[in-house]
Amino acid sequence: MAGHAHHDAHGHGAHGHGDAPAHGSRKDYVIGFLLSVLLTAIPFALVMTNAFADTRITAGIVMLCAVVQIVVHMIYFLHMNTKSESGWTLMALIFTVVLVGIVIAGSLWVMYHMNVNMMPQMSGDMGAM
Numbered sequence: 097m098a099g100h101a102h103h104d105a106h107g108h109g110a111h112g113h114g115d116a117p118a119h120g121s122r123k124d125y126v127i128g129f130l131l132s133v134l135l136t137a138i139p140f141a142l143v144m145t146n147a148f149a150d151t152r153i154t155a156g157i158v159m160l161c162a163v164v165q166i167v168v169h170m171i172y173f174l175h176m177n178t179k180s181e182s183g184w185t186l187m188a189l190i191f192t193v194v195l196v197g198i199v200i201a202g203s204l205w206v207m208y209h210m211n212v213n214m215m216p217q218m219s220g221d222m223g224a225m
Contacts, residue, residue, distance in 0.1 A: 120175055128172025135165040 120128075139158040141147070148154045170176045176185050 120172060124172050128168055131168045131172070132165060135161045135168065 139161045142154050142157055146154075148157075170189070176189060
């Protein structure tokens with residue numbers, strides 16, 4: 097029992113978290129899980145069934161579901177809000193969003209310019225060879 101007395105002497109015996117942000121309830125985790133499954137199933141179904149003739153519409157819906165799913169994960173699983181940890185969580189989120197935006201924009205820029213600068217496709221005239 098000496099180990100418990102030492103542990104209690106530092107104020108950790110009650111297993112309280114003090115100023116730590118609250119953990120989610122089972123209901124919150126179930127809601128987050130169901131939303132995540134739904135936000136994964138919708139794009140999967142759209143892609144597998146070719147629901148829209150225009151692939152840009154499908155791509156837009158897939159990206160929208162991805163963004164909503166990121167928000168769902170941050171709220172229901174990471175318990176992020178503006179009040180926790182004196183705003184540092186929000187600052188970390190803003191930094192991450194900016195960093196991810198730079199990476200995505202740079203990747204799209206590189207892919208676009210690589211596609212434009214690649215050798216032109218051969219025409220359908222294969223008999224000339």
